[in-house]
Amino acid sequence: MAVALRPQQLNKTIFYSLITFTIMSTTPRYKSYQRIEQLPQLVGEKVTLNGWVANKTGKGKLLFIVLRDGTGICQCVVFKPNSEEIFETAKSLTLESSVQITGTVRSDERSPGGFDIDVEELRVFQLAKDYPITPKDHGVDFLMTNRHLWLRSTRQHAIMRIRASVVKAIRDFFDGNGFTLVDSPILTPAACEGTSTLFETKYFDLGSAYLSQSGQLYAEASAMAQGRVYTFGPTFRAERSKTRRHLTEFWMVEPEMAFFDLNDDMDLAEEFVEYIVQYVLKTRQQELKALDRDITKLEKVRRPFHRMSYTEAVEWLNNNNVKLDKKQPDGSTIQIDFPWGEDFGAPQEEAIMEQFEKPCIIHRYPSEVKAFYMKRDPDNPKVAMAMDMLAPEGAGEIIGGSQREDNIELLEERIKEHDLPMESFEWYLDLRRYGSVPHSGFGLGLERTVKWISGAEHIREVAPFPRMLYRIAP
RNA sequence: UCCUGAGUAGCUCAGCUGGUUAGAGCAUCUGACUGUUAAUCAGAGGGUCCGGGGUUCAAGUCCCUGCUCAGGAGCCA
Secondary structure (H helix, E strand, C coil): CCCCCCHHCCCCHHHHEEEEHHHHCCCCCCCCCCCHHHHCCCCEEEEEEEEEEEEEEEEECEEEEECCCCCCCCCEEEHHHHCHHHHHHHHCCCCCCCCCCCCEEEEEECCCEEEEEEEEEEEEEEEECCCCCCCCCCCCCHHHHCCHHHHHEEEEEEHHHHHHHHHHHHHHHHHCCCCCCCCCCCCCCCCCCCCCCEEEEEEECCEHHHHHHCCCCHHHHHHHHEEEEEEEEEEECCCCCCCCCCEEEEEEEEEEEECCCHHHHHHHHHHHHHHHHHHHHHHHHHHHHCCCCCCHHHCCCCCCECCCCCCCHHHHHHCCCEEEEEECCCCCEEECCCCECCCCHHHHHHHCCCCCCCCCEECCCCCHCCCCCCCCCCCEEEEEEEEEEEEEEEEEEEEEEECCCCCHHHHHHHHHCCCCCHHHHHHHHHHCCCCCEEEEEEEEHHHHHHHHCCCCHHHHHHHHCEEEECCCCC
């Protein structure tokens, strides 16, 4: 019989020797230097740090070098009378020069990182010449052109760490809840949803291939094999979108669950998003602080979230006098009551979310405006069993999902209605021929989630090298 | 694709109804300063005013055109 051993249950000696063994066997070659995040444990000791010059100030015979090494910042102090040679070298240092500094750690309130190092040895790896990004204001275009360097700044560093934590939370959540990771293909033969514009590329003698805009159909097939699966990877949309919440290449995580109805789907989405937000709060306090993020807003992201049907949302819009701008044939615009059947745009979503401090799920949209694979509500065939999750603070849609159509006749009808090539979907129809079951899933946009949690103004800040309509480099 | 706005020093910007040799702050270089936090002080260098065409005695400024970028819409995660 298998017994799960937790560390507390192990004999202490064995446990600690295991840890020692692990560290000894994997990290000895890293012991030639320390990292700034270790400094609190190294006060009074002589350490060697490797890093880059983040800032340099001084006053007469005293020089302060703010060193960053990726794990934090540390102020290194050089005093001329101690060593003329080191002082001259330190004086010649420029922004972002790479150096190795050896010295003794001292706790000091006046230091930006809380710790000072009195420099005893200074080695220059390379002297940077005219680093373009200064500690002053810069425009977006300039920063985007220098994205490869911009990533070194405090703010971008913090965002990338939060992104990494969101990714980890996503994987932990599904891995720990009985889901199997399944990688869907990136090169696909045709459109998944049949609507979006796709990036096209040549594929040997087989004609064209397209970069995937969703792994969903493959996730559905895999869910019939594994029960509960998720795919997580890059997706591509060749839409000419130019807003602060669109990228042409972004990461999306798509869970797909056999035997889940729409309510199960929404419950999972809530639990999932709550987990991500709380995980980041727990593990990235420092980074959220560096970003000046109001964490009291994130602390409120606890279940249950708000929920309303599309029909209720339309009623709310009309009761609250949120009008729809309608273009007339003569070019003028008039304001009308929001008509049932029209899809929500950004103004409607923003108006609805203004009243909420945590996410809201809107469900049962008109089937006309939703994708072909979404199941219609048995109680009202005019609406699809679809749901979107909107995040507060103007973050907008972060999740789109649905219960899938599991009846083969109805699915074939939808494919015809949407004018999609039936033969391309034969394999997908097989899933309804051989043991079809009710099933559901959703997709969560990684960058939109990170943008919301980090409080970034623009989605381009939360991808290390964002791909946008008018920018593909660096 | 549509609507709106912008392009002046390495960076961020000012430059009025067209009028001497186009300015400031930061950055760079030189010097001063023993606790700086975007240090301060003194001095120096730094310009294809996005490209092309036009109007004018005279264009950074006005007109046309091209390019680049930004914000928004639609589509969506």
